[in-house]
Amino acid sequence: MARIAIGGFQHETNCFVPVKTDYSYFASVGDRPPLCRGDDVLRNLPDKQFAMSGFLAVMGGRHEMVPLLWTSGGAGGYVTSGAFERIAAEMIGRLSEALPVDAVYLDLHGAMVTEEFEDGEGELLRRVRAVVGDRIPVVISLDYHVNLTPAIAELTDGVAVYYTYPHIDRDETGRRAARILETVLQRGRPTVRVYRKLPFLLPLNFQCTMVEPSASIVRKSAEGEGGDVLNLCYGAGFPPSDLADCGPGVVAHGYSAEEVEQAADYLNNYVLDLEPQFAAPLLDPDAAVRQAIEISARSSKPVVIADTQDNPGCGGTGDTTGMLEALVRNNAQKAGLCVLTDAKAAAAAHAAGEVAEITIDLGGCTPLPGVKPFHGTFRVAKLSNGRFLCKGPCVGGREAALGPTALLTIGGVSIVVASKRMQAYDLEIFRHLGFEPTEQKILVVKSTCHFRADFEPIASQVLVAVAPGAHLVDAREYPYTRLRAGVRLEPLGPAFEPSQS
DSSP: OOEEEEEEEEEEEOTTSSOOBOHHHHHSOSSSOOOEETHHHHHHSTTSSSHHHHHHHHHTTTSEEEEEEEEEEEEESOBOHHHHHHHHHHHHHHHHHHOSOSEEEEEEOSBOOBSSOSSHHHHHHHHHHHHHOSSSOEEEEEOTTOOOOHHHHHTOSEEEEOOOSSOOOHHHHHHHHHHHHHHHHHHOSOSEEEEEEOSBOOOGGGOOTTSTTHHHHHHHHHHTOBTTEEEEEEEOOOTTSOSTTOSOEEEEEESOHHHHHHHHHHHHHHHHHTGGGOOOOOBOHHHHHHHHHHHHTTOSSOEEEEEGGGOGGGTOOSOOOHHHHHHHHTTOOSEEEEEEEOHHHHHHHHHHOTTOEEEEEESOOSOOTTOOOEEEEEEEEEEEOSEEEOOSTTTTTOEEEOSSEEEEEETTEEEEEESSOOOSOOTHHHHTTTOOGGGOSEEEESOSSTTHHHHGGGOSEEEEEOOSOSSOSOGGGSOOSSSOTTOBSSTTOOBOOGGGO
């Protein structure tokens, strides 16, 4: 039986949104557990849709778990130095006190950028190595949107990356990490670590693994593991992160230089050959709504429109109004929108009570180009405390706590207004307010891809709209300061030159 230190520190950093992610955000409850310490990790993470949950399911009964801490800040702006140092210091302190340990497992994201460190995970791993030394195995799990870096490859002994986007295999990824660590405990630390970086950025709209070419890429990744290839991982990257190694990449660990190099090169070249196939049709808000109205007139199922540039899962603020304006302007009927984050509006609705009418400025709380509040008179259709259990395949079993929440209506449009941000990846967001999504004509969701797991099965068609927001689809619009020169800003797109910034 091995003594394994376990912990997690996750954040997906959009470096181009104005609101930074501080310690209080990591510590507060939203759509995921708050910061857990010590035995609370063992109490709060099992049987959930997190990699740590899967790891505990496999290893909890076989080895001694030494819980450090676990926290997830979701997605947002730069992690403040105060937040990073406070959380990292506590994790490293607890690890130091736990010594001796036989191994370390960390549930990370892979796209964390702090005010001081462009590779947040790399810095955390450096500190872990400083404590445990070079002989103790360190295995990690990572998000599909990881920006793989040389430090991630060199400072670990095994890596498991999500295979799916929408992320419906978080738990299974933790189980894979457990199996990797079991192999390392039996065979010893791998002798070969290989890192490859692809020469283009991949917008999130092109990364969905439910369709080609990404479906084939993750399948090839899984098929390439086995024997002396301990793990062969593909990470699609997170373009809004400003670091030199932003973008898709490959990392492999194993026990044969020839086999590991060959596997990594094959996967890297396979993705490179598919570069011309990455594409997704994008519509402006009015075109998306008009097309949805036309489609819904001849279908019994709703048309789903992704408000992709205001996706909180990519650092979006959740409060933009471009799609709401388009729905109202085009007289959309039986239309729903979620989740619009506006704590003041939610409070006003609760103060007025159900059935009341309120005239307010809705949304537009964050100063962003092209974004303004929507002024109107709304009926308060339903109120809630924002607490509900998610039931869909992406985050099923996760308890949401969005604070005071309201369903507001204007004309034929209903809007879920919450006090805290949440990506629209579960039908219960609508249903907990008595709003049945299958009975609607149009559903607008502030999400990029995760919504597809729960919403696509009920949809007649999915459209992607580009309204003003913080998560820019076109990486050519990002003012990068650290991105490596020469990388293509989109598949087959222009090469980045630092002077552009």
